[in-house]
Amino acid sequence: MKTFILLIGLLVAIQSRAQEEVRDYRPYYAGATYNESDVIVLRSFERLGTRYFFMVDCHTLQTQIIPAKNVKAKVDSWSNLKDRYTTTPYVKALTAAQSQSFALQDAGIVHGYPKEHGITLTVDLCPSHKPLDRAVFTALIAEFAKIEKPVPVALSLSGRFMLTHLEDLHWLKSLEADGYLKITWVNHTYNHHYEPQVPLQENFLLKPGTDINFEVLETEIAMITQGLCPSVFFRFPGLVSDNAIVSKITGFGLLPIGSDAWLAKGQQSAPGSIVLIHGNGNEPVGVSDFIHLLESKKDFVLQKEWLMYDLRESVAHEFED
Structure with missing residues (x-):
């Protein structure tokens, strides 16, 4: 019985770690306004069933990881985004x-x-x-x-x-x-x-x-x-x-x-x-x-x-x- 319980615990731990894994991590380019500042989304990924964006503030160079649902981002080409934000420090x-x-x-x-x-x-x-x-x-x-x-x-x-x-x-x-x-x-x-x-x-x-x-x-x-x-x-x-x-x-x-x-x-x-x-x-x-x-x-x-x-x-x- 103890062996069975330990096995169940191990399986639960493995499943929990698998759920925490970063999945479908990929380049994803989009422009957006977040907290009244210009940002560019650089990556998209999924973790714990939630889609996230990794993005950079074009003025401060600060990066953030934000749930995608909280950011209204417009997908665009990398070249167009650079042209759009060409005057920013980034x-x-x-x-x-x-x-x-x-x-x-x-x-x-x-x-x-x-x-x-x-x-x-x-x-x-x-x-x-x-x-x-x-x-x-x-x-x-x-x-x-x-x-x-x-x-x-x-x-x-x-x-x-x-x-x-x-x-x-x-x-x-x-x-x-x-x-x-x-x-x-x-x-x-x-x-x-x-x-x-x-x-x-x-x-x-x-x-x-x-x-x-x-x-x-x-x-x-x-x-x-x-x-x-x-x-x-x-x-x-x-x-x-x-x-x-x-x-x-x-x-x-x-x-x-x-x-x-x-x-x-x-x-x-x-x-x-x-x-x-x-x-x-x-x-x-x-x-x-x-x-x-x-x-x-x-x-x-x-x-x-x-x-x-x-x-x-x-x-x-x-x-x-």
Whole structure:
């Protein structure tokens, strides 16, 4: 009898998980007005029997997941939607990113609002067997908690990192829930393919046979499954891309984000810099350099003359009228 009860319980648990699965996840392009602002619907999916839209505010670059029944959206082509909202910061940023798509490395937006006295921090979480470098986040909170709470940070998240670092992911989510961090979740592909001996032109996302649809959409599905709302930003693994790949990414409605201050490579930050470090345990030099940067700016931080900036707000300000 006990075995039968356990079996029934297991079947119920499996059925419950199946019902919670994200189903029929697909690109879906439509224009709408939501809360008196222009939005573009980018994805449609079903969960727990309800159809949802994943959409972006064209002015603030904030994303939301909303029941489809609550949004009166008009389906249109991606090209028509870009023409319709061509003067908004979102479409301007997409156009700028596409125009900077011919370099092998660092395509897309690499700098935020130039008048800012501070930086926008992006932390890449690539697949790794090492634990999350939590010192990055505890140092951020320690330095800024008294004058800037929550502290904004953008985390570039890969699908395989989520698979093997659920405890770390839950810890990050708890810091956000408790009001210490304000996180922008950036798509960093699912597999983050990399082979050290292969030339960049055939490496990372440029590996022949790479399924771009899977790399992009499966990462978004994994985020949503973990209770995260994906942002509209995308970071290329290794910052490596070409014009064709950039076009595919912007065709998903995503904004490629590079960096003008990859600290582990010796690049120095400037006002408005999009700083890049790795928090997956594989780049201790970059983490150490960032903590030293925080310490060097301590007096300016206390006087609110050097702050952390939200990636969404920084890019939106850069491209507003």
